[in-house]
Amino acid sequence: MSIIPVIVSGGAGSRLWPLSREAHPKPFIVLPDGDTLIGKTYARARALAGVENIITVTNRELLFLTADAYAATGAMPVSNTFLLESVGRDTAAAVALAVVHAVESGNADAVLLAMPADHLVLDEEAFGRAVQRAASLAATGRIVTFGIVPERAETGFGYIEVDGESVRRFVEKPDAETAASYVESGRFLWNSGMFCFAAHTMLEAMEAHCPDILASAREGYRRGRRNDSHDRITVEVDPATFGTAPAISIDYAVMEKLEDAACVPTACGWSDVGSWAAIAELVEPDAEGNRVIGETLLEATSDSFVYSEDRLVGLVGVSDLLIIDTPDALLVAHKQNAQKVKAVFNRLRDQNHEAAKLHRTAHRPWGTYTVLEEGPRFKIKRIEVKPGARLSLQAHHHRSEHWVVVSGTAKVVNGDKEIMLTTNQSTYIPCGHKHRLENPGVMKLVMIEVQSGDYLGEDDIIRFDDVYGRS
Incomplete structure (x- = not known):
C-alpha cells in the first residue's frame, strides 16, 4: 500500500x-x-x-x-x-x-x-x-x-x-x-x-x-x-x-x-510540546525537582525549569518557575501560567516588535547572521556563509556597509569590481552600490559587517539577482 x-x-x-x-x-x-x-x-x-x-x-x-x-x-x-x-x-x-x-x-x-x-x-x-x-x-x-x-x-x-x-x-x-x-x-x-x-x-x-x-x-x-x-x-x-x-x-x-x-x-x-512545561518534562529533574538546560546556579530552589543559551542564571529561594533566557529576551513565568505565554507573544506581534519575528541570530538560505550590537545609526553583525553559497546581488537606499573577513575566503562584487578577500581583509560598500557576497571555498566563511545610516531595517534591500528566487 x-x-x-x-x-x-x-x-x-x-x-x-x-x-x-x-x-x-x-x-x-x-x-x-x-x-x-x-x-x-x-x-x-x-x-x-x-x-x-x-x-x-x-x-x-x-x-x-x-x-x-x-x-x-x-x-x-x-x-x-x-x-x-x-x-x-x-x-x-x-x-x-x-x-x-x-x-x-x-x-x-x-x-x-x-x-x-x-x-x-x-x-x-x-x-x-x-x-x-x-x-x-x-x-x-x-x-x-x-x-x-x-x-x-x-x-x-x-x-x-x-x-x-x-x-x-x-x-x-x-x-x-x-x-x-x-x-x-x-x-x-x-x-x-x-x-x-x-x-x-x-x-x-x-x-x-x-x-x-x-x-x-x-x-x-x-x-x-x-x-x-x-x-x-x-x-x-x-x-x-x-x-x-x-x-x-x-x-x-x-x-x-x-x-x-x-x-x-x-x-x-x-x-504536542505545546508549552514550556512540556519542554521541561523532556529534561531529567534533580533531587529538588529542578530541570535545567545551560549554566545555572540554584540555591534553595525547587520544581523550576531554567533554559539559558549563553550566560549563567542564578535562582535563590524560589519554586515552580519557568526561566527562559535568550540573547535578546527573558521570560519569567509561574509554571501554572505556562499556557499564558501566548498572550505575551501576541502583544509583541501586535506592536510589530522585532522580538516576535526574529532572533538575534537569523537563518537564511545561504547561512546565518547574528546582530552583535546596534544603536542609533549603526548595527554590527556576524555573518556566516555556507561553502558554495552566495547572497543576492543587492543594494540599499539608506545604509553603507563595511565587511571584514574573520575566517575563510570571500568573493565580493562591489559596484563594478569583483575582489577576493581573506582573513583580516575588508571592503567598504557605499550606500546605493550593487554588491554581492559569495563563499567560493570549502570551509565556512565568517565575516563582521558594520552598517551605518539613517535606516537599518532588514526591508531596506533591493534584489537584482538571487539564486534562491527572492529577487
Missing part, C-alpha cells in the same frame, strides 16, 4: 516564546537531545514502510530552513515535494493543497498521512502500527484520525469520543472537571491532529463540505510557480487565489461533518 506522508508546518509556536519566533518557529527549536521537532517528524515519516515520497506544506520563507533540518536527520533520501504558502490559511487549506497535488500528480488512490511538524512521538513502533491500521481503514474509503490514549485529565487538548474505531463526536478543550470525567469514562481520546485518508476520498469530502477552500487551493496550486530540481520539487502557491481560502482547521472544515469518520487509538508517547 502506497503511503505519502504530508508534513504540515505552520504557526509560530507562540507558547514557546522567546525561543520560538515567526521566522524561526516551534518546529525548529532544538530539543534537549539536540534534535528538532521537524527533523524528528521527517525521520519518523521516512521510517514508515514503503514511503518513497514526502510532501511538506510550509511557508515560503521557511523552505531552506526546512530543507536543512531534513538534511541534518541523515535519513535515507526520498522524493521531496514542498508546497509553499505565502500566507498561512490553517490546516484545511494545507491539506487541500496536498490533496490537489496528489491528484494532479496521478496519485488519487494514494493514502496520505497528514502530520503536524511540531509534535513528538517517543514510541515509533507503536506509531508505525497505528499508521498501518489507519491506512487499511483509509483504503476502504474512510477518513481516519488518531486518538491518543489519555495519560491524565488534560485541559489543553481537544477530545474525541469513540465507539470502537468509529468517531461519535469531537469536543473542544474542556475544563478540569469535564476532562476528568472524559478520562474516567474510557470513551474519550486526545485529538492528535493527525489524519489518514485516500487522496480521492478527502477530495470528495472537501467538495461536499468546504468547496470554497478546495477551489482556492486548486487555483492557487495550478497558478503557482513550479520548479523541479535534482533534490526537490517546489510549488510556490499563487497568493492571490490561495489567499481567498477561509482560515479554518481540517477538524472544523471536514472531520466534524463526517458521519463515518474513523479513529485509531494509540499510546505512542505522543506530545
Whole structure:
C-alpha cells in the first residue's frame, strides 16, 4: 500500500516564546537531545514502510530552513515535494493543497498521512502500527484520525469520543472537571491532529463540505510557480487565489461533518510540546525537582525549569518557575501560567516588535547572521556563509556597509569590481552600490559587517539577482 506522508508546518509556536519566533518557529527549536521537532517528524515519516515520497506544506520563507533540518536527520533520501504558502490559511487549506497535488500528480488512490511538524512521538513502533491500521481503514474509503490514549485529565487538548474505531463526536478543550470525567469514562481520546485518508476520498469530502477552500487551493496550486530540481520539487502557491481560502482547521472544515469518520487509538508517547512545561518534562529533574538546560546556579530552589543559551542564571529561594533566557529576551513565568505565554507573544506581534519575528541570530538560505550590537545609526553583525553559497546581488537606499573577513575566503562584487578577500581583509560598500557576497571555498566563511545610516531595517534591500528566487 502506497503511503505519502504530508508534513504540515505552520504557526509560530507562540507558547514557546522567546525561543520560538515567526521566522524561526516551534518546529525548529532544538530539543534537549539536540534534535528538532521537524527533523524528528521527517525521520519518523521516512521510517514508515514503503514511503518513497514526502510532501511538506510550509511557508515560503521557511523552505531552506526546512530543507536543512531534513538534511541534518541523515535519513535515507526520498522524493521531496514542498508546497509553499505565502500566507498561512490553517490546516484545511494545507491539506487541500496536498490533496490537489496528489491528484494532479496521478496519485488519487494514494493514502496520505497528514502530520503536524511540531509534535513528538517517543514510541515509533507503536506509531508505525497505528499508521498501518489507519491506512487499511483509509483504503476502504474512510477518513481516519488518531486518538491518543489519555495519560491524565488534560485541559489543553481537544477530545474525541469513540465507539470502537468509529468517531461519535469531537469536543473542544474542556475544563478540569469535564476532562476528568472524559478520562474516567474510557470513551474519550486526545485529538492528535493527525489524519489518514485516500487522496480521492478527502477530495470528495472537501467538495461536499468546504468547496470554497478546495477551489482556492486548486487555483492557487495550478497558478503557482513550479520548479523541479535534482533534490526537490517546489510549488510556490499563487497568493492571490490561495489567499481567498477561509482560515479554518481540517477538524472544523471536514472531520466534524463526517458521519463515518474513523479513529485509531494509540499510546505512542505522543506530545504536542505545546508549552514550556512540556519542554521541561523532556529534561531529567534533580533531587529538588529542578530541570535545567545551560549554566545555572540554584540555591534553595525547587520544581523550576531554567533554559539559558549563553550566560549563567542564578535562582535563590524560589519554586515552580519557568526561566527562559535568550540573547535578546527573558521570560519569567509561574509554571501554572505556562499556557499564558501566548498572550505575551501576541502583544509583541501586535506592536510589530522585532522580538516576535526574529532572533538575534537569523537563518537564511545561504547561512546565518547574528546582530552583535546596534544603536542609533549603526548595527554590527556576524555573518556566516555556507561553502558554495552566495547572497543576492543587492543594494540599499539608506545604509553603507563595511565587511571584514574573520575566517575563510570571500568573493565580493562591489559596484563594478569583483575582489577576493581573506582573513583580516575588508571592503567598504557605499550606500546605493550593487554588491554581492559569495563563499567560493570549502570551509565556512565568517565575516563582521558594520552598517551605518539613517535606516537599518532588514526591508531596506533591493534584489537584482538571487539564486534562491527572492529577487
